[in-house]
Amino acid sequence: MKEIIIENKAVFECESLPEVHAIPFLMKQLFSNILHNSLKYASLDRLPVITITSSKEAEINEYSNKVYCHWVKFSDNGIGFEQEYAESIFKIFTRLHTLEKYDGSGVGLALCKKIMQTCNGNIRAEGKLNKGTEITIYFPCDPSDSLS
Structure with missing residues (x-):
């Protein structure tokens, strides 16, 4: 992604991320798809700024009532x-824009x-038209972690 990052003059702000129990290849694909979307849907009015934040504090996800110990948020x-x-x-093959305006298959x-x-x-998205997008990914608690 180095070329697209340089081409777009994108700025990344990232804090230390939690260690999660997952398949490394899938995490690489996950992060790549999310970052690629942030760059693809950058505003023409400003340089893209992508901020990656995280938490290691357990929380109950209000949408699924599951307890997650880590979350990572991608904001652009x-x-x-x-x-x-x-x-x-x-949803697969769902596109909000025409192919003429933005390329892609709607699979990412x-x-x-x-x-x-x-x-x-779990994964959630929050959008604000002409202001940006936040994608948050939630990771389950490791069985050896305690929720006190």
Whole structure:
């Protein structure tokens, strides 16, 4: 992705990420797909800034009532989307834009959802039109971790 990052003059801000129990190849694919989307849907009005934050604090996910011990959030300042499409962007072959405007097959985020299901995790998206997108991935607790 080095070429597209340089071409877009993208700025990355990243903090230390948690160690999770997952398949490395799938994590590479997951991160790559999310970052590629942030760059693809960058605003023409500003340089892309992608911020990656995380937490190691356990929390109950309000959408699934599961307890997750780690989350990683990818925030960008791209074109965003209307929140009403937050669930549909994870469906295979779903596109919010025409092929003439943005290339792609509509598979990237669907694959991200499948990867997180494989990890017994979850993925959520929040969009603000013309302001940016936040994709949060949630990882389950390791059985050896305690939730006190």
